[in-house]
Amino acid sequence: MEKTKCDTQEKPHSKEACASFLRPIKDSLEVLSGKWKLQILSSLMFGNKRFGQISKELNGVTDKVLSKELKELETNHLVKRTVYDTFPPTVEYSITEHGKSLKSVLGELNRWGTKHRKKIIG
Numbered sequence: 001m002e003k004t005k006c007d008t009q010e011k012p013h014s015k016e017a018c019a020s021f022l023r024p025i026k027d028s029l030e031v032l033s034g035k036w037k038l039q040i041l042s043s044l045m046f047g048n049k050r051f052g053q054i055s056k057e058l059n060g061v062t063d064k065v066l067s068k069e070l071k072e073l074e075t076n077h078l079v080k081r082t083v084y085d086t087f088p089p090t091v092e093y094s095i096t097e098h099g100k101s102l103k104s105v106l107g108e109l110n111r112w113g114t115k116h117r118k119k120i121i122g
Contacts, residue, residue, distance in 0.1 A: 031076050032102075036061050036069045041078060042106050044095040051091060078102070 013021075032038055036058060043049060043057045055066055070093060073079035078099035084090040 037073060040069055041099055041102060044093060048092050048094040
């Protein structure tokens, strides 16, 4: 059985163990990939928002891309889209309980990004 080093402990593991370790990471990256998804989720952590509010907060995302990303996040049960019976219809986005499970991940990315920015920019 071939041994590889695939975890942060640098211990030798089988190829199967390494693949088993990497599979959930790959799945996570597929769901959260792209420039905007984590930013959308971060925005919604601060409360429910309408499309235009999210767009303004993200500054630079096109309506087409934002719409696509919101649909993908909804498909993955991270965001909920609610349509209110008003004229014209009001649409609001909120983070789901499943989406809230990413809070610690977003917090760590925030902390790492802050340290990285200081290291690179000074």
